[in-house]
């Protein structure tokens with residue numbers, strides 16, 4: 001079985017979006033700074049099967065390519081799904097996404113949809129995601145899902161794209177944990193342009 005890991009952009013003060021996220025500002029006030037590194041470099045990284053082109057450093061391009069090659073499925077919470085309008089139709093990683101929530105948005109249920117809506121809990125969503133991911137990793141987000149995974153001892157790795165900004169508020173990645181300390185081992189640091197990619201193993 002593959003690992004369960006996060007893959008989120010985070011400010012130095014620990015926020016994955018700025019304050020007051022909503023339809024007008026899906027990343028909250030100032031939160032777009034967390035994504036600026038996708039356009040901060042001088043190497044073109046094209047997402048396969050997509051029109052999206054990022055401008056990143058060589059190191060970041062390699063990291064993004066590796067993430068894409070090693071991710072088999074995603075589990076996300078319904079707020080992220082709604083705020084991104086289902087990432088415009090499919091997730092940029094182009095893998096099946098299992099969306100946890102309290103209801104099913106029927107307009108997204110159709111033959112061939114990359115989204116499966118799960119209402120019977122995190123472990124069910126993770127189980128379904130692992131089944132399709134096989135040997136590849138399952139990526140999880142956003143904050144509410146990561147926190148539940150940590151509490152249940154289900155998270156293997158924390159991948160963070162650390163952005164040099166203090167947002168001062170917003171959705172905190174590690175808020176509401178209620179348990180700790182949780183030991184982590186830093187297994188990789190990659191310096192990019194406008195971002196540092198950090199990998200931590202959750203010590204179990």
Ligand SMILES: NC(=O)c1ccc[n+]([C@@H]2O[C@H](COP(=O)([O-])OP(=O)(O)OC[C@H]3O[C@@H](n4cnc5c(N)ncnc54)[C@H](OP(=O)(O)O)[C@@H]3O)[C@@H](O)[C@H]2O)c1
Nearest residue numbers: 008009016017021026077078079080100101102142143144
């Ligand atoms: N920086 C980044 O890389 C990045 C990436 C993605 C998202 N984001 C940001 O993250 C924020 C959203 O994160 P979030 O933590 O607030 O919300 P979230 O994890 O995206 O979604 C939370 C929702 O998921 C559902 N849910 C969670 N656990 C569940 C469970 N065990 N069973 C059933 N349903 C469950 C609930 O939906 P119901 O309300 O339907 O019950 C809950 O309200 C947004 O601001 C977004 O822009 C940042």
